Amino acid sequence: MVPAPSDATRTRLLEVAGPLFAARGFRDTGIKEICAAARCNVASVNYHFGSKLGFYGAVLAHAHQRAFVGSTMPVPAAGADPQQTLATWLRWWIGSMLHPDRPTWVQTLLAKEIVDPTPALDAMVERSIRPMHGRLTTMVKRILPPRTKPAKLRDAVNSIIGQVLIYKHASAVLERLGAMPEESAAGLDRLIDHVVTFTLGGLAALAKPSSPTTRRRSAR
Amino acid sequence: MVPAPSDATRTRLLEVAGPLFAARGFRDTGIKEICAAARCNVASVNYHFGSKLGFYGAVLAHAHQRAFVGSTMPVPAAGADPQQTLATWLRWWIGSMLHPDRPTWVQTLLAKEIVDPTPALDAMVERSIRPMHGRLTTMVKRILPPRTKPAKLRDAVNSIIGQVLIYKHASAVLERLGAMPEESAAGLDRLIDHVVTFTLGGLAALAKPSSPTTRRRSAR
Amino acid sequence: MVPAPSDATRTRLLEVAGPLFAARGFRDTGIKEICAAARCNVASVNYHFGSKLGFYGAVLAHAHQRAFVGSTMPVPAAGADPQQTLATWLRWWIGSMLHPDRPTWVQTLLAKEIVDPTPALDAMVERSIRPMHGRLTTMVKRILPPRTKPAKLRDAVNSIIGQVLIYKHASAVLERLGAMPEESAAGLDRLIDHVVTFTLGGLAALAKPSSPTTRRRSAR
Amino acid sequence: MVPAPSDATRTRLLEVAGPLFAARGFRDTGIKEICAAARCNVASVNYHFGSKLGFYGAVLAHAHQRAFVGSTMPVPAAGADPQQTLATWLRWWIGSMLHPDRPTWVQTLLAKEIVDPTPALDAMVERSIRPMHGRLTTMVKRILPPRTKPAKLRDAVNSIIGQVLIYKHASAVLERLGAMPEESAAGLDRLIDHVVTFTLGGLAALAKPSSPTTRRRSAR
DNA sequence: AATGAATGAGCCTTCATTCAT
């Protein structure tokens, strides 16, 4: 079960399948196609991973390992400013999600899985997403007032995540609308600045006791 | 294009296919399955619509017609407060996207199409998404300072959209994280309040000339 | 479900599959092979019968219909001699099982199914075997003494059936031992005479109150 | 042929494969399954036995060795009563075939092989079946009149064998018909009594010069 | 001596589509 010393084929399969799955989705990517790209027999996938779905799970895990290699999550200084801490973390996170020099297929793969889940999603959530989500929640909690209700905290975190995920989830539409940011390091920096500013502004607004502008009746 | 004289079957197919496509995606929903639900022959789809893809396009168009029936986009009063105008529009938009009393499959279908586009996406963008996007952009532009750069405006709009789309695109993950808002009218109202507050706060922060907190270097 | 008026392919499949299944068994006979013999597409089997197993069940039912066509089970005369009635019935049954002019694959198919059952066996037992078994049991019961225990009756019936089935079930071995009867009408007649004589003799012995010759201890 | 010096794996394979082959047949039992049960590599079978078929032959030979261990065929006393001799031998044979305390898979394996022969059947017939068949034939010959034709003798022997084989070959059907004898030592004893009585009665009837009851015409 | 890895042929089934009526 543990990767044997010489897994030429196994490793090649894992390396090669990520971009393919990301490009065409789980169900539209045939193992024939994958094995052709990995120059191995179609039976290899089933031999090493039991089934196509098992293989897909392994690819996801493999992708997760690679996703943050060379980019360690920043640890907040003990008595650091909460806003500053969040800003730093956001810079790291958004950078690791959207950096143009980074192979884009890893995040695309995760995005596809999020929108159209397969049974492999559960493992992915626990392994990869929940830790980050917890970290982000903790940081936001420190910024909001002490007695903020959990629901409010939860919404705030979602608003932050949503601002970033849209570039992964809706890129096809944003491109058609001409609303994609420039794919350059400078463009990414500007985008990050924007998200940080927007987020801190939003959190500040949440911190005030105010009621939102004249909410007369619920929609509909 | 115009409904043929005797189109009982044709109409039934269009009505029945939406939820199925929304539930399992374009490629995973078989025409056998659809025709079984519509109690008609498997050849009917190709007979009436030429091919599966043509049928899918027709379903999307049909869905768009239904999507906003009984819920007209609010028109801003001439000299109204820009923030107020945006807030009102957001209430309407989020409500039409997430209201629990409303059949959810239309938006789900659009969300799936956004993440995993088929050739039918282009038509959908022009017909359904671009008008809304334009309207939203206009409203945000009125809130931001007069000389705001297009890129900044564009980012702001994306930040608003992203806050909402996440509930459609990432619901599978949010549910597993326990981060989904309550599915009730009251829960939706609270969520809308949150988005409005967060958004207006974010836009206010963007309006200030300041630079975000100490941005030393871009992420890695 | 009911055979439609024009089932060219469906009928051809049913006709052609019997000998093939009989020759190589259910699991060793590929639908590719069958469809090649029926000159139709490999998908036809699944289209008409849902699955290979469903097809096999249909072949069995079809075979059962054909098995006794033109050979109606003899009905005993009202006050006829029980021995005579049984003899007549045995003549008919053995003849229909072993007659050399009759296509042998039907019985071979049933025999294979009996020894190595598939899920289709249950239906076959109820439809085809139980009625005959019941008839035979009734006839034997009339020959044995009135108060014969059910277990004794059951064993007697089994002894009769076993004498016949061996020629279907163990023919491969009997041939190698040189113990197969001649495959001719005359040979079959002699065999039938033998079974009738042996059976009536055996039943007569059972009817006597005697204990079998010196049964000291059970084997081993 | 002779067991190699270090044959732990080889022996384990032989021991473990018998019941599996008996349960599911030669073609339906995968070597993967067998090797999993024997806790060895899938290549072991081919390594030790050359091929699956070679392995199967070895299993059959191994089974034959075990089949009659601890149960030696009774040798008739010189001047013993022929009926008594046959009865004694039948007791031993049926007991060794059907005794519930005895692992049943050996006989089941042979039964499967008889109905659906593989190339390994020939060896099995010569080694295991022909000697018994010869012995039985000799005993029956002593009971029938001196000048009995070989065909008649052969039929008589088959009638005896058939009475027993049915419980091995048709057990699936007999169970469904509720016609299986009780699986207990007492039940077996009763069954043996029955077969002995029925057989001796049948042989007695054969010995008479009579023709069977009014055989008018052969069946259809 | 023995094994984990890898192979290629074959399996049954499903698919969107087209044909003949």
Place this chain on the structure above:
DNA sequence: GATGAATGAAGGCTCATTCAT
């Protein structure tokens, strides 16, 4: 105008076997 029948390609998976160590 509409359908039941039929099609061929492709799908993932299992198999007994062989290779390289």
